Amino acid sequence: MKSYLLKRLLYSLLTLWLVSLFIFAIARILPGDPVQGVLMASHMGIADNNLIEGLRAKFGIDQPLPIQYLVWVKNFIIGDFGVSIASGEKVFEMFMKRLPVTLELFMGSAIWSMLIGFSCGIISAVRRNSFLDHLLTVGAVLGLSIPVFWEGIVLIYLLSVMTHILPPSGYVPFTESITGNLLAMAMPTFIMGTQGAGLIARYVRSSLLSVLGQDFIRTAYAKGLSERQVLIRHALKPAMIPVTTVAGLTFGYVTAGSFIVEYMFAIPGLGRMGVNAIFANDFPVIQATLFIVAINILAVNFLVDVLYGYLDPRVKVRS
Amino acid sequence: MLLKVLNLCTYYQTGSSYVRAVDDISFELAKGETLGVVGESGCGKTAAALSLMRLIPSPGRIVSGKILFEGKDITALSIKELLSIRGDQIAMIFQDPMTALNPVLSIGEQLVEPFMIHRRLSRKVAIPLCIELLNKVRIPDAGSRMKSYPHELSGGMRQRVMIAMALALNPKIIIADEPTTALDVSIQAELLELLKNITREQNASLMLITHNLGIVARYADRVMIMYAGRIVEKAFTLNLYQTPLHPYTKGLLDSVPRLNQNNNKKLTPIKGQPPDLANLPQGCAFYERCTLKEARCKAKAPTLKKFTCDHEVACWLKEEGK
């Protein structure tokens, strides 16, 4: 088990390094010069060469690219994410302010996807080929294929514009009002959650069906267990093993959705900050956002591997 | 009579046709006796065994017949009554120990279940009982084996666990479906010996399914021979070996080595293949492969008739032998 986890950890770090190179390159390839952008905003575009050179030196973009990369990595490791070109704020502090909001969004959507995905998948498998199963299949495919923004528009129209059940957008901090917070987050988390739920439901169904056909399920019935006991004690755990991997992959998928959802619902989280940074060509922020997202996805997948090893005792031997 | 099976039919529905896996069989099982069930692969032995516990998977179904266990018809029980019999009164040992245990649960977790479900014992009370069981089936180091997972055990050890699990609650009937077929020859005898001894100790009845007549000769009191979903011969073990009546039984006996015969005798397998159970020919199902066939065999299938008081056979040639 230890060597298995160590191996997964090394893989994650290797991936992270490749991702860092990629992100660094992307932030430089984006069209437009960030310093020009700042000057446009503050000096109405009129500037002499001295000012430009001064700014370039200040942000370290006068150095050769490899040096820039090394400096960036070094600073990142010591927690210095640089300074936003657009606002002059420390990127690390900008992050810390928005992190709780995004975390809440993710937790909420994870709860929705698990709740909907698992219950629909289990019902579909247990009542396979029933009318309910077909209905849920259609639902899962819809959840998977409807774009986030379209689902958002429809729900805002139904729940806010027409019936005024939920606020159409905005964010209320948890510390200000708990119900206000939950109401504000209900729709965005649900929309993000349904994306993952469809995928999870499909995988839970097929995985559970294949487990229910195995010999050891017959053994369990022969022992006198009821259908429910067989499901809970014998079928669910092995059925979860392939699903954990999918749940991990879904996370990356959901992250992409969160950029759109935060923008749509005016939620002051990391996604919105990232989108704004891209529009403003604010590359220290872009780099840091992308990198944090990558770290998160890798961390979740590492956790999935840990869970996998915990669920499947055979993993310990295989590695 | 502990168990009385009357005209049991179990079919699998495939498309528009039926696979007659069990086709009108009747037999009895007395308390403490060992009944051998013998037949080639695919003749419906497993289907018959699963029917007794109503474990036939879809698209299979018990179509007709009665299974009287202590006078109660198992085919007519409610789910609740059925669950109280499965694993408690009647237990089953399956053919392949590699797949019959849950790979993600420890041996201990699987062993405590019968105690927890049927006896409502707590895990804590059940664990020492399970260790005792593992000792009984001679698994070394039983205490630490409780924490092992199936993949950490050899096939023979897993089958011992299956035996322990089946015997946990002293069931009245144990159905062992080819319990050693998937195992190494060297450990087959040891396991069968163990199974036989424990069932005798508990005075349980054993239905021992096998395709090996040699095994039956040693362990069974009575034998029934199955062919194409039907019983073709039923007798006390000794009678069956001394005077096999059905041409199929004779063929089976000629195809396995026997201890009490000179070793030079050539083994001759039965020629041909058993018929397709979804598409049975008219007349005797063994007709195509029979060396003694006659015209009347093709016209109508023979039914099981008493030849002597303890010996029944389904063959036209033996009809007049009464």
Ligand SMILES: Nc1ncnc2c1ncn2[C@@H]1O[C@H](COP(=O)(O)OP(=O)(O)O)[C@@H](O)[C@H]1O
């Ligand atoms: N799930 C199933 N669906 C359709 N036919 C089946 C199924 N299981 C078994 N059968 C058929 O039932 C017949 C009896 O099978 P089985 O009872 O397993 O034989 P045995 O145990 O004697 O080898 C075989 O012809 C087999 O093809």
Ligand SMILES: [Mg+2]
């Ligand atoms: Mg079989």
